[in-house]
Amino acid sequence: MIRLFHLPLSPFCRKVRLSLAEKTLQVELVEERFWERNTDFLRRNPAGKVPVLKFGDLILSESAAICEYLEDMYPEPSLMPSDPIARHEVRRMVSWFDDKFHNEVTSKLLYERIYKKLSGRGDPVTENLRAGKQALKYHIDYLGWLLEHRNWVAGNKMTLADFAAAAHFSSLDYFHLPSGNSDSDVGYASDVDWNRNAAVKDWYAKIKSRPAFRGILTDLVPGFTRSPHYANLDF
Amino acid sequence: MIRLFHLPLSPFCRKVRLSLAEKTLQVELVEERFWERNTDFLRRNPAGKVPVLKFGDLILSESAAICEYLEDMYPEPSLMPSDPIARHEVRRMVSWFDDKFHNEVTSKLLYERIYKKLSGRGDPVTENLRAGKQALKYHIDYLGWLLEHRNWVAGNKMTLADFAAAAHFSSLDYFHLPSGNSDSDVGYASDVDWNRNAAVKDWYAKIKSRPAFRGILTDLVPGFTRSPHYANLDF
Numbered sequence: 264m265i266r267l268f269h270l271p272l273s274p275f276c277r278k279v280r281l282s283l284a285e286k287t288l289q290v291e292l293v294e295e296r297f298w299e300r301n302t303d304f305l306r307r308n309p310a311g312k313v314p315v316l317k318f319g320d321l322i323l324s325e326s327a328a329i330c331e332y333l334e335d336m337y338p339e340p341s342l343m344p345s346d347p348i349a350r351h352e353v354r355r356m357v358s359w360f361d362d363k364f365h366n367e368v369t370s371k372l373l374y375e376r377i378y379k380k381l382s383g384r385g386d387p388v389t390e391n392l393r394a395g396k397q398a399l400k401y402h403i404d405y406l407g408w409l410l411e412h413r414n415w416v417a418g419n420k421m422t423l424a425d426f427a428a429a430a431h432f433s434s435l436d437y438f439h440l441p442s443g444n445s446d447s448d449v450g451y452a453s454d455v456d457w458n459r460n461a462a463v464k465d466w467y468a469k470i471k472s473r474p475a476f477r478g479i480l481t482d483l484v485p486g487f488t489r490s491p492h493y494a495n496l497d498f
Numbered sequence: 499m500i501r502l503f504h505l506p507l508s509p510f511c512r513k514v515r516l517s518l519a520e521k522t523l524q525v526e527l528v529e530e531r532f533w534e535r536n537t538d539f540l541r542r543n544p545a546g547k548v549p550v551l552k553f554g555d556l557i558l559s560e561s562a563a564i565c566e567y568l569e570d571m572y573p574e575p576s577l578m579p580s581d582p583i584a585r586h587e588v589r590r591m592v593s594w595f596d597d598k599f600h601n602e603v604t605s606k607l608l609y610e611r612i613y614k615k616l617s618g619r620g621d622p623v624t625e626n627l628r629a630g631k632q633a634l635k636y637h638i639d640y641l642g643w644l645l646e647h648r649n650w651v652a653g654n655k656m657t658l659a660d661f662a663a664a665a666h667f668s669s670l671d672y673f674h675l676p677s678g679n680s681d682s683d684v685g686y687a688s689d690v691d692w693n694r695n696a697a698v699k700d701w702y703a704k705i706k707s708r709p710a711f712r713g714i715l716t717d718l719v720p721g722f723t724r725s726p727h728y729a730n731l732d733f
Contacts, residue, residue, distance in 0.1 A: 324590055
C-alpha cells in the first residue's frame with residue numbers, strides 16, 4: 264500500500280497526487296500537520312515538511328525528487344519527454360512554479376490566509392496579500408504568453424510542469440474570498456481571475472477535466488469555505 | 499563554446515561549475531549582476547537569476563534543471579546512480595541543500611554579508627547572522643551523521659548531491675570573518691567550524707582535492723577578503 268502524508272491545499276502535495284493519479288497508482292492519504300513537528304513524522308522526514316510518500320519501508324520526500332522517482336519507476340503514462348532539451352524545459356518550469364511562483368504568489372496569498380489561521384500565527388498581512396495579487400497577474404500573463412506558443416506549459420505534450428502549475432492554481436482557486444474582498448467585476452470569488460487570459464483559462468479547463476484531477480476537486484478543508492466555481496468544469 | 503552567466507559566490511552557480519568541470523566541459527564564465535536586472539539578461543532568463551548556461555543558441559536556466567540536462571547529455575563521468583531509489587536520494591539531498599540549507603544558512607550568512615553590500619541594500623541584520631550560525635551547527639551535525647553511514651552525501655559514490663553540498667560550504671568558507679567576529683577557539687576565520695565534525699571535514703577535504711574543484715578555489719571576489727584557509731587542501 265502506498266501512503267502519502269500530505270496537506271490538502273499544499274501545491275507540492277497536489278503535484279505528487281496528480282502524478283500518482285495519472286499513473287493510476289492507488290494511494291492512502293494521511294493528513295499531516297507538519298507545523299506540530301510530531302516526532303514520528305520528523306523520523307520519516309527530517310526536513311519536517313510534506314509531502315512524504317511511503318511505499319512499505321521505503322520513505323520518499325521532496326516533491327521534485329518524488330515525482331522523478333515515480334517517473335523512473337512507472338514510466339507509463341509518461342510525464343517527461345525523452346529529449347534532453349525538452350526535459351530541461353519541463354524541469355525549468357517545475358522550478359518556476361515551485362520556487363518563483365511559490366515565493367511570489369502562493370506563500371503571499373494562500374499561506375497568509377490559510378496556514379496562518381491553521382497554525383495560529385495571527386492575521387494575514389495586507390501588504391503580502393497585495394504583493395501576491397500583483398505578482399499573480401504577472402505570472403498569468405507570462406503563462407498566457409507561453410501557452411500562445413505551445414499547447415502545454417513546457418511544450419506540446421502534457422508533462423509534470425502542467426501538474427506543478429495546476430497544483431498551485433488549484434490551491435489558490437480553492438479559497439473563497441470573503442465578499443468584501445472579491446473583485447465582483449471579474450466574476451470569480453477566489454484569488455485567480457480566470458478572465459485575465461483566455462489561453463490560461465483554456466489550459467486550466469483542459470487539465471481540470473482529466474480523471475487524475477478528480478481527487479483534488481473533491482477536497483474539502485474543514486474551517487475554510489470552498490469557492491463556488493472550484494470544482495466546476497465549466498467555470 | 500559554452501558560456502555560464504554566474505556569480506562567483508553563488509552556490510547554485512558553483513554546483514553547475516563543478517558538474518561542468520567534472521565532465522571536463524570547457525566553459526567561459528561571465529559575471530552577471532542579476533540584481534541590476536539588465537534587459538539582455540532578463541531576455542535570457544525571465545526569472546532574472548543566475549546560473550544561466552548558453553550552448554550557442556540554447557539557453558538553460560535553473561541549476562537543478564541544468565545539472566540534470568548535463569547528466570542526460572554527458573552521462574560520463576556519471577553524477578547520478580542508475581537505481582531509482584538511489585537517484586531519489588541524490589535529488590532529495592540536492593533539494594536539502596538548495597532549499598533547506600540555503601534558506602536556513604546560506605541566505606542568513608552569505609547573503610547578509612555579501613549580497614547586501616554588493617547590491618547596496620544596507621548592513622547585515624545581527625539576528626539573521628545568529629540564526630544562520632545556529633542552523634549551520636545543526637546542518638553540520640546532520641551531514642556528519644549521514645557521513646558516518648555512507649562514504650558520500652547520498653550514498654557510497656560521489657554524486658551531484660556532493661557538489662550541491664560542497665557548493666554551499668565552499669561559498670560560506672570563502673568569506674573571511676572580521677577578527678572581532680571569528681571564533682578564535684575553533685581556529686577558522688570563516689563561518690564554517692571544520693572542527694565540529696571529523697566526518698564532515700574528511701568529506702570536504704576529499705572533494706576539495708578533486709581536479710573539478712580547482713576553478714572554485716582560485717576565485718577572487720573584489721571587495722571581499724578570502725579566508726586564509728579557503729584554498730588550502732590541508733586546512
